[in-house]
Each structure stands twice: as C-alpha cells, then as structure tokens.
Amino acid sequence: MRNFLERIQGRLGELNRAERKVAEVILQDPQQVMGLSIAALAQAAGVSEPTVNRFCRSLETSGYPALKIQLAQSLASGAAYVSQAVAASDGPATYTRKIFGSTIAALDNTCQGLDPQSVDRAVDLLIQARQIHFFGLGASASVALDAQYKFFRFNLAVAAQSDVLMQRMLASVAHTGDLFVIISYTGRTRELVEVAYLARENGASVLGLTAAGSPLARACSHNLDVPPQENTDIYMPMTSRIIQLTVLDVLAAGVTLRRGTDLQPHLRKIKESLAQTRYPTDDEVTEE
Incomplete structure (x- = not known):
C-alpha cells in the first residue's frame, strides 16, 4: 500500500483546481497541517471548508479528522519527504534544497514502484x-x-525522433521486429497515442515509458509504469526528465548484462574512437 503522502502526490493531476490547492498545502508542510483545524487549512489554501471535505472524500477518507489520522500515520512511519513547493520568498539555499529533495524522493518512489518482471520484459x-x-x-x-x-x-x-510527422511516417512503414519506445510523462499526448496504435497495426512492438492506465499505456504492447510525481499541466517539468533518464539507465544496464562479455570489444572500440576528441587529464600529461 502506498504511503498516504505519496497517494496525495500521485493524485495531483486528477484533482480540480481548488482541491489541488489543498493538496499542495498539505504536501508543502504536512507536519504543520497536523495542527490546523479544517477552517485554518481552508484559509491557508484559499478555499472553502466544503472544498476541504470534498478533497478528503476524493482520497477515500470519511472526512478531515480521518485524513489527519492517515497523515499522522504517514509521518510516524518515517515516510520519505515527498514534495515541497518552491515559494516566492525562498532564497537560493531553500529552493536548492527543495528541488534536490523533491527529485531524490521522486526517484525513490519510482524505484519502489517499478516491477522487476516488467523491467525484465522490457x-x-x-x-x-x-x-x-x-x-x-x-x-x-x-x-x-x-x-x-x-x-x-x-x-x-537505433534512432530517436521528436518530430510528429516523422514519427507518424516511421510508424506507418513499421514491420514485425521493429520496436518503438515511446516516452511520455503523462501518457496523454494524442499524437504519441496515435503513433503507438499505428505502429502496432503494422506489426511492430511498442514499449511505453509512461503513467500506468494512461491512454498511451493502453496503446502499447507493454508499458513500464512510471508514476507521475509532479503536475506538468501547471508546473515546469523538473523531476520527470530525471526519472525517465534513470529508468532508461536501468534498461541499458539490463541489456548490457544480458549481452555479456561478447559486447565488450564493441564498447571498447567506441570508447577508443573518442580518445582523440578529448584533452588529456593532468595525470596523463604528467606521465608523458
């Protein structure tokens, strides 16, 4: 079962604007919220008390007292820091700490949620x-x-494409044996969903790196579930890219281990081809 704070974080994209304000106040300082009445929380979020109650019900709790109990249980269990919004008054030290802390927590949450069998299938x-x-x-x-x-x-x-028209053209001439890896944080981008279906219609396999249950996830042959950690509909994407890159590193490690020692001469040849493009290190200069 997911930690209660993680559940709130994961539901951000599904909440309406007013309920999202309540969620953000809780995630910003859950310890402080424990001491607030429903009226005080509503005031801090700039919403009405009925909105707070609706927010509680959306998380399948009977009301604000029940929500505070679950929140207390999360804090008592030593739950990892989930999220803190950067405030207008934050200085460099504060917003640096918040962004690094949020990214570390998001990576940890994603790691805990990844299914090893799903990784192996990918x-x-x-x-x-x-x-x-x-x-x-x-x-x-x-x-x-x-x-x-x-x-x-x-x-x-391998090839990478970020042009929608080229993506559609490649999918339209796909064949059995081709693999399309489609990366999307939300899984709700229409063009990518259409490309996934088009590629599969032509016999290709499609691997998604996106949110479970999203339109893109449903369109893929197999999806590696990457739970959203931030609402990119409103905020600038920050942790999303780091999470996607790390998941790809996991897959790259899996491929390397599967290929074994036979791959080493090829990797060495590529590494040696780059040697002349770099200045030598201080140690190398000293040795000469």
Missing part, C-alpha cells in the same frame, strides 16, 4: 528488436535523444 523487447525507435515530445524529446546515444553503444540499430 529488456526482452529491446534485446529481440531488429530496429529500435525512441520517440518523445516536449521535455521527453531530449530523453529520447539520450536513449539513442545509450543504446547505440550496444550494437543495435
């Missing part, structure tokens, strides 16, 4: 693929490009 698809396409849009586009750099080293035919 590695199977990558190993068996004749050709791999990494697709992403917006903030996920740079993640797809990073995946191309990673998986090229494994002597696989």
Whole structure:
C-alpha cells in the first residue's frame, strides 16, 4: 500500500483546481497541517471548508479528522519527504534544497514502484528488436535523444525522433521486429497515442515509458509504469526528465548484462574512437 503522502502526490493531476490547492498545502508542510483545524487549512489554501471535505472524500477518507489520522500515520512511519513547493520568498539555499529533495524522493518512489518482471520484459523487447525507435515530445524529446546515444553503444540499430510527422511516417512503414519506445510523462499526448496504435497495426512492438492506465499505456504492447510525481499541466517539468533518464539507465544496464562479455570489444572500440576528441587529464600529461 502506498504511503498516504505519496497517494496525495500521485493524485495531483486528477484533482480540480481548488482541491489541488489543498493538496499542495498539505504536501508543502504536512507536519504543520497536523495542527490546523479544517477552517485554518481552508484559509491557508484559499478555499472553502466544503472544498476541504470534498478533497478528503476524493482520497477515500470519511472526512478531515480521518485524513489527519492517515497523515499522522504517514509521518510516524518515517515516510520519505515527498514534495515541497518552491515559494516566492525562498532564497537560493531553500529552493536548492527543495528541488534536490523533491527529485531524490521522486526517484525513490519510482524505484519502489517499478516491477522487476516488467523491467525484465522490457529488456526482452529491446534485446529481440531488429530496429529500435525512441520517440518523445516536449521535455521527453531530449530523453529520447539520450536513449539513442545509450543504446547505440550496444550494437543495435537505433534512432530517436521528436518530430510528429516523422514519427507518424516511421510508424506507418513499421514491420514485425521493429520496436518503438515511446516516452511520455503523462501518457496523454494524442499524437504519441496515435503513433503507438499505428505502429502496432503494422506489426511492430511498442514499449511505453509512461503513467500506468494512461491512454498511451493502453496503446502499447507493454508499458513500464512510471508514476507521475509532479503536475506538468501547471508546473515546469523538473523531476520527470530525471526519472525517465534513470529508468532508461536501468534498461541499458539490463541489456548490457544480458549481452555479456561478447559486447565488450564493441564498447571498447567506441570508447577508443573518442580518445582523440578529448584533452588529456593532468595525470596523463604528467606521465608523458
């Protein structure tokens, strides 16, 4: 069962605007909320008391007292720090600490939620693929490009695309043996969902790195569930890219271990090809 604070964090994208304000006040300082009355919490969030009650019911609690009990249990269990919103009054030391703390907590939550069998199945698809396409849009586009750099080293035919039209064209001429890895934090981007269905219609496999139960997850052959940790509909994406990159590192490690020592000469050749592009280290200069 997920920690209560994590449940609140995971529901941010489903709440209406007023209820989300209540959630953000709780996540910002859950310890302080424990001492607030329902009227005080409503005032802190800038909403009405009925809104607080609706928020409580949306989390399947009977009311505000029951919510505070669950909140107390989360705090008593030593729950990891979940989230703290950056405030306008925060100085460099404070917002630096908040952003690093939020990212660390988000990575830990994602790690706990990843199913090892699902990871193993994703590695199977990558190993068996004749050709791999990494697709992403917006903030996920740079993640797809990073995946191309990673998986090229494994002597696989890989490419990354962030252009919607090119994505559709590639999906339309897909074949059995092709694998499309589609990266999306929300899983609600229409273009990517359509591309996933198009690729599968043409015989390709589609691996999603996205939120469980999302439209994209349902469109994929297999989905590696990456639970959303922030509401990117409102806030600038921060932790999402770090989470996606780390999940791809996990998959890259899985492929490396599966391929074994046979892959080492290929990796060494790539590494040696880059040696002349870098200045030597101080130790290397000293040795000369």
